Amino acid sequence: MNGDDRRTVAVASFAHGLVHTYELTIPLLIPLWMSTFSADAATIGVVVTVGYGLFGVGALPSGILADRYDTRTLIAASAVGMGAGFGLLAFAPNLLVLTVGLLLWGGAASIYHPTGLSLLSRTVSERGRGLAVHGVAGNLGTAMGPLAVSVLLADLYWRYVAALLVVPGVLIGALTLVVHTDPTGREEVEREDGFRTDLSMASFLSSSKRLFERGFYVIFLLVVLEGLFYRGVLTFLPDVFETAAGSGAVFSGLLRDMSGYLYSGLLLVGVVGQYVGGWLVDRTDPVRGLILVFLCLAAVSTAFATVAADGSWSLVPLSVLLGVFLFGEQPLMQATVADHSSSDTRGLSYGYTYAGVFGIGALGATLAGYVLTRASVASLFAVLATVAVAAAVVSAYLRGRHDGSANTSVSLFNN
Incomplete structure (x- = not known):
C-alpha cells in the first residue's frame, strides 16, 4: 500500500476499534447503572435496547449518506x-438523560460501518489487505477496550x-x-456494470424488492x-457473572472481583474465534459451518444454564x-450473506444485515x-439456547433450499 492507502486504513481502523470499544463497554456499566438509578434489569434492558437499536437501524440511512457525502467528514x-454520547452518560442525573446519551451514541455509531467500509473499498488499492487490517482493529477494540475500562473501573467511579x-x-x-488521504473515487458511486447508482427512494425500494424476491x-x-x-x-453478562459469584461458595471472593475481567477475556478469545471462522469459510460451505456453530452455542448456553446457579468455576x-x-x-x-445476494444488491444486503x-x-x-x-440466570440461558437452536434450524433450511435448487440459485445470484 502507498502512503495515502496506509493513512486511510489507519484512520478507518482507529475508528472501527473505537466503535466496538464503546459498544462492548456498555455491558460493564449496566450493573453500575442499575445501582445508581435503582433500576431493575428489565428497565435497563429497555433503555439499552434504544441505543443499540439505533446503532443497527441507522445503518441503512447511513449507507445512503456515505454515497452522497465526504466519508472522512x-x-x-x-x-x-x-464521545459526546458518553459525555452525556457521565453526567446523566436520571434514566431519561441516560437514554438520550445512549441514543446519541447509537446514532453516531450507526454512521461508521457503511461509511468506513465504503471509504476502504473505494480508495485503497490493496482492498483485501486494507479490509483485513480494518477487521483486526475492530477485534482489538472489542477485546482490549473493555479490558482497559475494567481496569479503570477498579479504581474510578463509573x-x-x-x-x-x-x-x-x-x-x-x-x-x-487532519490526516491527508486520497479522495479519489468518493464522489462517484458506480455499479459493477459501470452505470451510476440511482440513490432515489424508488431505486431503494426496487432494489429491496429484488433482493427479497x-x-x-x-x-x-x-x-x-x-x-x-x-x-x-x-x-447483561458482567451482571450474570456477579450474580453467579454470589450464588455459590465455589465461585465467590476473588472470582467475584474478576467478573469484569472474565467478560473482557471472553471478548479477547473472540479474536481466535474470528480467525477460526475465517479459516472455515475457505474450507467448507459457510452455511454448514453456521449449523455447527449455532448448535455449539446452544450446547454452551445449556451448560451455562446448568452451572450458573451453583457459581461453579466451570463458568x-x-x-x-x-x-x-x-x-x-x-x-x-x-460469507453467507455474500453467497446469497447478487452483485447489484451486495451493499444493500449488508445494510439490511447490520439493521437485522x-x-x-x-x-x-x-x-x-x-x-x-422475572425469572433467573438459568432461564435466560435456556431461552438463548432456544434462539441458537432456531438459528441452526433456519441455517439447515437455507442449506437444503440452496442444495435443492442449485442450478436456479447459480443463475439468480450471478446475473
Missing part, C-alpha cells in the same frame, strides 16, 4: 458523536470513566480530519436470530467456548433484562 462526526471515554472520540475525530428473507431471519442471541448474551472454560463460537460465527455469516443484527437484534437486551427480572 462522516467518520469524524461518528467518532465525536460517540462517571469518571465515562467522561474519560470522551477523549478518544474527540482525538480520533480530529485525526480523521431472491430469497433474502431467509438470510434476514437468520441475522435477526444471530442479533438476538449476540445482544441477549452480552448485554470459566464455558466462557472461553462461548467467546470462540460467538465470534467465530461472524465470518461465516458474512444490531437493530432488531437489539431487542435481545430487552428480552434478557425481562427474563433476568
Whole structure:
C-alpha cells in the first residue's frame, strides 16, 4: 500500500476499534447503572435496547449518506458523536438523560460501518489487505477496550470513566480530519456494470424488492436470530457473572472481583474465534459451518444454564467456548450473506444485515433484562439456547433450499 492507502486504513481502523470499544463497554456499566438509578434489569434492558437499536437501524440511512457525502467528514462526526454520547452518560442525573446519551451514541455509531467500509473499498488499492487490517482493529477494540475500562473501573467511579471515554472520540475525530488521504473515487458511486447508482427512494425500494424476491428473507431471519442471541448474551453478562459469584461458595471472593475481567477475556478469545471462522469459510460451505456453530452455542448456553446457579468455576472454560463460537460465527455469516445476494444488491444486503443484527437484534437486551427480572440466570440461558437452536434450524433450511435448487440459485445470484 502507498502512503495515502496506509493513512486511510489507519484512520478507518482507529475508528472501527473505537466503535466496538464503546459498544462492548456498555455491558460493564449496566450493573453500575442499575445501582445508581435503582433500576431493575428489565428497565435497563429497555433503555439499552434504544441505543443499540439505533446503532443497527441507522445503518441503512447511513449507507445512503456515505454515497452522497465526504466519508472522512462522516467518520469524524461518528467518532465525536460517540464521545459526546458518553459525555452525556457521565453526567446523566436520571434514566431519561441516560437514554438520550445512549441514543446519541447509537446514532453516531450507526454512521461508521457503511461509511468506513465504503471509504476502504473505494480508495485503497490493496482492498483485501486494507479490509483485513480494518477487521483486526475492530477485534482489538472489542477485546482490549473493555479490558482497559475494567481496569479503570477498579479504581474510578463509573462517571469518571465515562467522561474519560470522551477523549478518544474527540482525538480520533480530529485525526480523521487532519490526516491527508486520497479522495479519489468518493464522489462517484458506480455499479459493477459501470452505470451510476440511482440513490432515489424508488431505486431503494426496487432494489429491496429484488433482493427479497431472491430469497433474502431467509438470510434476514437468520441475522435477526444471530442479533438476538449476540445482544441477549452480552448485554447483561458482567451482571450474570456477579450474580453467579454470589450464588455459590465455589465461585465467590476473588472470582467475584474478576467478573469484569472474565467478560473482557471472553471478548479477547473472540479474536481466535474470528480467525477460526475465517479459516472455515475457505474450507467448507459457510452455511454448514453456521449449523455447527449455532448448535455449539446452544450446547454452551445449556451448560451455562446448568452451572450458573451453583457459581461453579466451570463458568470459566464455558466462557472461553462461548467467546470462540460467538465470534467465530461472524465470518461465516458474512460469507453467507455474500453467497446469497447478487452483485447489484451486495451493499444493500449488508445494510439490511447490520439493521437485522444490531437493530432488531437489539431487542435481545430487552428480552434478557425481562427474563433476568422475572425469572433467573438459568432461564435466560435456556431461552438463548432456544434462539441458537432456531438459528441452526433456519441455517439447515437455507442449506437444503440452496442444495435443492442449485442450478436456479447459480443463475439468480450471478446475473
